[in-house]
Amino acid sequence: MKLKVAVIGAGPSGITALKNLVDQGIEAIAFDRNQNVGGNWIYTEEESHSSVFETTHIISSKTLSQYEDFTFDEFEDNVPDYPSHDTLRRYFQAYARKFNLYPSIRFGTMVKHCQYVNESSWEVTTEKDGIVSTENFTHLVVANGHHWKPRYPHYPGEFSGEFLHSHQFKKASPFEGKRVLVIGGGNSACDVAVETSRVSAKTSISWRRGYWIAPKFFFGKPSDVIAEGTKWLPVKVRSFFNEILLKSYWGDYKKYGLRPITLPFGSTHPTINDELMHKIRHGKVQPRMDIKRYEGKKVVFEDGKEEEYDTIIACTGYWLSHPFFDKEFIDYSKGPVPLYLKMFHPKITNLYFIGMFQPLGCIWPGAELQSKLMVRELTGEWKRPKDIEKLCEMEVKKPHYQQIDTPRHTITVDYHLFIKDLKKHLPKNYVSKNPRIVKELTSS
Ligand SMILES: Cc1cc2nc3c(=O)[nH]c(=O)nc-3n(C[C@H](O)[C@H](O)[C@H](O)COP(=O)(O)OP(=O)(O)OC[C@H]3O[C@@H](n4cnc5c(N)ncnc54)[C@H](O)[C@@H]3O)c2cc1C
Numbered sequence: 001m002k003l004k005v006a007v008i009g010a011g012p013s014g015i016t017a018l019k020n021l022v023d024q025g026i027e028a029i030a031f032d033r034n035q036n037v038g039g040n041w042i043y044t045e046e047e048s049h050s051s052v053f054e055t056t057h058i059i060s061s062k063t064l065s066q067y068e069d070f071t072f073d074e075f076e077d078n079v080p081d082y083p084s085h086d087t088l089r090r091y092f093q094a095y096a097r098k099f100n101l102y103p104s105i106r107f108g109t110m111v112k113h114c115q116y117v118n119e120s121s122w123e124v125t126t127e128k129d130g131i132v133s134t135e136n137f138t139h140l141v142v143a144n145g146h147h148w149k150p151r152y153p154h155y156p157g158e159f160s161g162e163f164l165h166s167h168q169f170k171k172a173s174p175f176e177g178k179r180v181l182v183i184g185g186g187n188s189a190c191d192v193a194v195e196t197s198r199v200s201a202k203t204s205i206s207w208r209r210g211y212w213i214a215p216k217f218f219f220g221k222p223s224d225v226i227a228e229g230t231k232w233l234p235v236k237v238r239s240f241f242n243e244i245l246l247k248s249y250w251g252d253y254k255k256y257g258l259r260p261i262t263l264p265f266g267s268t269h270p271t272i273n274d275e276l277m278h279k280i281r282h283g284k285v286q287p288r289m290d291i292k293r294y295e296g297k298k299v300v301f302e303d304g305k306e307e308e309y310d311t312i313i314a315c316t317g318y319w320l321s322h323p324f325f326d327k328e329f330i331d332y333s334k335g336p337v338p339l340y341l342k343m344f345h346p347k348i349t350n351l352y353f354i355g356m357f358q359p360l361g362c363i364w365p366g367a368e369l370q371s372k373l374m375v376r377e378l379t380g381e382w383k384r385p386k387d388i389e390k391l392c393e394m395e396v397k398k399p400h401y402q403q404i405d406t407p408r409h410t411i412t413v414d415y416h417l418f419i420k421d422l423k424k425h426l427p428k429n430y431v432s433k434n435p436r437i438v439k440e441l442t443s444s
């Protein structure tokens with residue numbers, strides 16, 4: 001059978017899927033609603049697919065946030081430890097240029113619907129400039145990202161001020177002089193609170209539980225590089241060491257006015273932030289409890305405190321969303337997500353998910369390995385296990401981390417264990433740095 005593969009998305013995950021398909025000479029087309037490569041990392045002031053803001057820098061350090069086929073050193077000199085969104089955009093676009101991917105990407109093209117026909121056929125309906133067309137592919141690769149569809153919180157009463165989600169937050173300047181309440185304890189909430197506190201009349205942050213906050217550096221090195229030194233230890237032991245380290249680093253949360261942490265490290269997706277704790281101790285950000293109800297501009301908190309705000313920024317996460325599938329066919333929005341290695345469907349053999357996992361670390365190195373494994377299956381070098389349905393169930397029942405049951409925790413993996421699991425299925429020489437098409441053209 002001649003393969004023809006459709007890839008949804010040309011973000012960090014989609015481009016590595018495409019690269020590895022093209023490497024093996026497999027016909028593949030990526031569709032992206034954007035006008036260029038980069039996905040979430042294409043910052044615009046207008047609302048778009050991207051959820052990054054003016055000042056976003058990654059939270060995973062460059063050492064653990066690079067493709068093995070194209071490292072930061074091969075990209076340019078002096079990339080900082082935690083690159084900005086713009087450096088990352090340029091990195092992803094350089095990757096696409098290096099591996100000659102642009103001719104295989106259809107930009108400005110929205111995938112509207114994917115219809116499974118049989119194990120060797122998909123009908124993919126797209127829309128570009130108002131023109132709808134349908135094309136057949138043998139395989140479908142889903143790399144549409146999972147941080148773009150805002151999930152809103154709901155509380156009794158009505159808030160009469162301005163209300164937005166972190167997806168719509170682009171920069172701090174519009175909040176100058178305003179009274180801002182940020183909801184959430186994840187990376188968006190802590191970043192947004194720090195940014196607005198630079199210009200706002202007041203910034204508060206409402207947490208519904210206590211969160212472990214990890215600084216970006218320990219002993220002068222990026223925290224994830226330090227943590228890598230203990231990757232051979234069981235997850236529980238690593239978590240225990242992290243707790244000791246973080247407790248001695250910050251001291252007692254009571255001194256910050258933050259709610260105490262009641263859960264082990266890793267029970268929630270970790271928050272990495274150097275500045276929040278300083279902003280709190282400088283009086284620029286005020287910690288608040290969970291919200292009980294709204295009364296016009298007044299917010300009543302669960303401890304009885306009442307305060308007025310002009311703006312609420314809900315940094316309450318994102319839905320896992322695949323709007324191009326019929327809901328009764330695939331709907332992972334509320335979990336569970338029973339996929340082997342977070343990529344293989346238990347029943348549908350010509351469907352792959354790339355980058356749809358939440359590591360305690362960076363996404364695209366894992367997406368790169370997933371892509372290599374996908375291509376090994378397509379070329380017949382690897383066969384999926386016969387008991388795949390059981391393995392899918394096992395991943396749901398026995399995740400790397402025992403996490404709390406909130407919507408953001410359905411696809412968590414431990415970065416190091418996940419990379420190790422994927423590498424078990426790859427040959428030793430899986431790294432491929434040479435652009436296949438360019439090489440062939442120049443040698444002919
Ligand atoms: C503020 C912020 C900071 C982050 N920081 C980090 C970090 O430090 N490290 C990390 O690893 N991750 C981070 N993430 C997570 C982020 O999801 C990943 O970095 C990365 O962008 C995932 O790549 P992706 O290709 O899977 O998804 P995306 O980057 O979201 O790309 C998906 C692509 O698919 C396209 N697309 C989607 N639907 C369709 C459709 N129907 N038709 C056509 N095209 C479509 C989009 O246009 C987009 O180009 C961060 C997320 C946010 C919001």
Ligand SMILES: NC(=O)c1ccc[n+]([C@@H]2O[C@H](COP(=O)([O-])OP(=O)(O)OC[C@H]3O[C@@H](n4cnc5c(N)ncnc54)[C@H](OP(=O)(O)O)[C@@H]3O)[C@@H](O)[C@H]2O)c1
Pocket residue numbers: 056057058059060147152153154166183184185186187188189191208209268269315316317318358406407408
């Ligand atoms: N600088 C960066 O690199 C950076 C910046 C921002 C985001 N990111 C990444 O982007 C992804 C998304 O992060 P995110 O912070 O936007 O979302 P997130 O990780 O899903 O965090 C959402 C937060 O909101 C809370 N929450 C959800 N619903 C709520 C409700 N109804 N009421 C009160 N609180 C509620 C969650 O609480 P629970 O703990 O109860 O779930 C959690 O604290 C993550 O992978 C993150 O690492 C990275």
